[in-house]
Amino acid sequence: MAPDALIDLCRTLRISGVASCFEELPLTQETEEIRSFLLHALKTEIELRAGRRRLKSVRTAGFPTLKRFDDLDATLLPDDGRRYLPILSSLSFLEEHRNILMIGNSGTGKTHLAIATGICACEQDFRVLFKSTAGLVHEMIEAKQERRLTGLQRMLKRVDLLILDEMGYVTFDPQGAELLFQMLASRHEASSTIVTSNLMFSDWIKVFHDPILTAALLDRITHRALVMNMNGTSFRQR
Known part of the structure; x- marks a missing residue:
């Protein structure tokens, strides 16, 4: 030896x-x-x-519950959910620094897929953070008021996979919208973000209000992204 x-x-x-x-x-x-x-x-x-x-990585990622790919009945997913399942589970998008955007009505498996992907990434030693979009915006506003925003922004930039759940459930004031834009812009082509939303892109202006900022945000977040149409029958109605 x-x-x-x-x-x-x-x-x-x-x-x-x-x-x-x-x-x-x-x-x-x-x-x-x-x-x-x-x-x-x-x-x-x-x-x-x-x-x-x-x-420890799974515990500190902030998942609201632990859901894995094995817990999911793939036959119930919308077509794009089934089509992109191998890409999510292989984590190939992380190596390419691409975003995943899951757009569709409630109850079609968006959050389950996002959490399962995040847990898989944790188990492959990627740094992962799960946040509700509204919760993260509130956290950034609070950090700015307490003069610790720079540290929070630095931490968010270092995360390999940031999962933003429920984009569009809550609207943002100009300050919150600007902070979210700055954070996502700093991660552009440097790391990956998964976004789940019940709103089509044309409706995101209802969340951000400013058409110029909304267009700039969509331009960055959709660049080279995999966009999944997750519209379908809610699991809870089956």
């Missing part, structure tokens, strides 16, 4: 003192057995740490 493998694992676990011991250990049959055991132990520790890290 190459001693470098053990040393690399020690450095991954940040136990450099142990790594230095391996560098001094002679290569004999007896020490080879010790190395084999330690290699297994260190790999197990790395896997356990990774599992704990992913569980």
Whole structure:
């Protein structure tokens, strides 16, 4: 067994003192057995740490409930829901920094798909944050009033996948609309955002009121985005 493998694992676990011991250990049959055991132990520790890290990522992402792809009856989804399911579950859009826009009436699986995608991303070590759109806008307004907006904006920009749920359920005042625009503009082509909404794009002006800002926001958020038509029969009516 190459001693470098053990040393690399020690450095991954940040136990450099142990790594230095391996560098001094002679290569004999007896020490080879010790190395084999330690290699297994260190790999197990790395896997356990990774599992704990992913569980923490899911807990801190802010999902209102835990819904996975396995919990979903795909046959009940609208056509686009079924068509784009492989893209969502593979997370290929994240590597390409593309947005996902799920547009349709209530109860057709938009939030379930968004949460399931987010959990899948957490389990692949992506940084994920789930927010209701209205809740995030309120949080940004409050942060601005308390002079901590810059820190919040910096954190939002670093998130690999931001999920904004229920865009359009609440209208925004000019300050809230501007803050949301600035945040989404800062993420443009640098990371991915999933937006769920019950409003067609032509109706978003009812949320933002300003036609120029609405047009600019749509221009950025739809650029290279995957737009899913999620209109269909509500699950709750089946």
